[in-house]
Amino acid sequence: MIFILLTSLLIHELMRSNISKITDYYQQIIDIKQYTEEQSRQSKQEYIALFNHSPLPMWIFDSVTLHFLNVNEAACEHYGFSHEEFMNMHIKDIRPESEIPQMHALLNKAIQTNDASFLGLMKHRKKSGEIIQVKLKTSQVNFEGRLGILVTAVDITQEINTQNKLLATNSRLQQACEIATMGYWTNDLINSEIIWSDEIYKLFELDPKTFELTLDNIRNQFHPDDQLKFDEAIHKVFESDALIEGEHKIITGTGKIKWILERIHLVRDQNHNPIKLEGIVLDITKKKQSEQEIIQSNERFKILAKATVEAVIDWDLENDCIFYGEGFNSMFGYTTFNADTDLWKKNIHAEDSKRVLKDLNKAIKDPKKEFFNSEYRFVKFNGNIAYIQHKGIFIRNDKGEVVRIIGAMVDLTESLEKMNTIEQQNKTLKDISWTQSHVVRAPLANLIGLINLLKDNKKMGYTDDRLIDYIGESATKLDHIIHEIVKKSSREDLN
Template identity: 25%
Template sequence: MFLLLIVISINSYLLIKIGSGKPALLLAGSILISGGTFILLFIASGWRNQRSLQFEQLFNEYPIPMWIYEKSTLRFLSVNDAAIQKYGFSRKEFTEITLKDIRNKEDIPLWLNNAAERCNGTEYRGIWRHRKKDGTNFFVEIYSLPAIYFGKNARFIMAKDVDAEVKASKAAHELGIRYELLAQATNDAVYDKNLETNKVVWNHGLSNLFLYNNHEDTDLVQWWQKNIHPVDHARVTTSLTASIAAGFNYWSEEYRFQCADGYYKYVVDRAFIMYENGRPSRMIGMIQDIDKHVKQAMQLEEQNKTLKEIAWINSHEIRRPVVSILSITGLFDKSNQDRHLNSQLMEWLHESTQQLDDIIHKIEHKVKKLQ
């Protein structure tokens, strides 16, 4: 008895025979998977049960789902433990279903056409959506090679779970589309900042809101920092640095930003921060002009302050001369016998009346400020 081990590329043809029978030439195949190499070992030997068991153990215990299916019927001929665990079907259930049962109905026509065109005696690699027994969908990268299994025309399949990678790529693509649509549809200043190069790309909002042209000088982070109001600068830059250092995805601040004509506008800056391998890589944000709203809020606050002052004057200051006037008028000698007393009371009455008049003028002034 002899032992022959041959390692070949994905283009190699696999001849599989498991169990007792005549010796068969079996080759080892190597398939590249995301930067690593999967080595599938097939032993060329005078086959005996011990060798068959070794191969079956290797096949069953490999951590990536694998199976062999018959091309004509699409039925599973053999599945490994990883496939059973991943898809939720028992080994017996796998023998009773076909490849159609691990796909959504709407995907089957496209998959059948693809299989007919590209899985015809050659290797194949592609990304497809699969379905577990419980109905959960996930994306897999399929590696497929032709095979002969117990005399049946079959294919060997390895299905690597790439669901997280596909969804992350899809989310990034959709985010890019939303950014482009948003940049065109809004008058706000939308920016896309590369956090590794500090390069910033702005939309037309830069000229609409702040009267700047999108020339080279406006593409730098330093330019943005330079135009933040000096009083707000430290707070805003510190907040952004702290958010990135903490790994936050969302950042927002309100501050004053200088326009090309020198005027400072109140703005709100909101951004989404993306990371690659734990490092900040990209920041997409929007600067919105809230100057009018802030000024209105400040005006309302000032009006409320004035109204409170008027209310305090009415409840405190104006009562003092009014009480004095009422008291003085009650002291007059109506028979006019004591002219000296009446004269003194008239002076006091005049003073209190003058105080009341001053307070009324004070209230009038504050009312004009409200108007």
């Protein structure tokens, strides 16, 4: 018995020890699994957050059906489709018809090579129909148990257009240099001798008989902003046979400011030592003036793009002239050709004119004000009244003075009418709701109580004719109330 008892105790102790170890082991497995699942969940959340909040348009599409599986906010905003619209679309829907064969070819190649990665240029189509050029990068991903392809798109349309414009400009400049009369100069570095052609003297408006060609004298002919660029040891910056090209401002002998384009070439001897500088000079003043005009025009369009463009007003305060957009004719019926400069002021509703002009003048005098926003009534050409929202942008000079006001007028008449109609409908519906919840309930409760009382009397074996009269009166009241509700619900303001 002692042996059995000792053996039992020993076995019990061994089992308890092993059970404890096994329990600890399984607990570690459970802890590791929970940790792994938590890490996976956090990683998935971080991935989704990164996907949704990426500033670049991104989407995932099914590699088999080619339908969108998910798109981020940037893609919706850039392409103009809502998330719901994307979810019902095929990737062909954002591509021009001419690009679809190329798309299928790339997809077939990806299937054959089992490689969905791609980096290249493609054309896409926005919801508005605008065709854009994008740089795409793709990779294969698993999304909710489905094999998908993750796409990142970068719109490079503007960049390509800019490059094309620069290439076109460079081409025009090159052609101009070839066909235009240009000045030519040389600087003999060995003998310190400078030579100008007659065209350069004409460009600088200098007399070759009296102007001494020294580096100091030439430097003084450059505008003070550009004199620092004038380097006597310019030949030291040359690499190989490269050209140095620059645009500079000069002050002519008569005091005029001109722009020149200069190209410089370094001549070397057989030992690769610099011996001479030679260059050409071209008058590009008109080109610079044209570029400035383009810049000003672009600034105008950028400013107009910030406003809601309906009826545009461009008010030049310095010259006291106003440009009226076509919206004044299409929206308000006024002829804008040779329009009176007071057209806008004169047709603000009499009851609103003083307030609007006072607010405008106050904003003009405040140098911190950049925008103007007002709502008022405006009289159309046919005499009708339009409710207007007027947004404007102030252009100020260095002193903070307003020199131009560019704005747009939006007709809110139809929207306000709809809002008023909706408010009236809501009021009527509230009246009906109150009637249903309060007035109808009283006779209905009476009917239910009287009927229950009538049933109880019947079970007890006697009748009370007064209950029937009460039921009739309650039913009549309820019928009257229902008729009133029907009248309210059928009014014209609910249509």
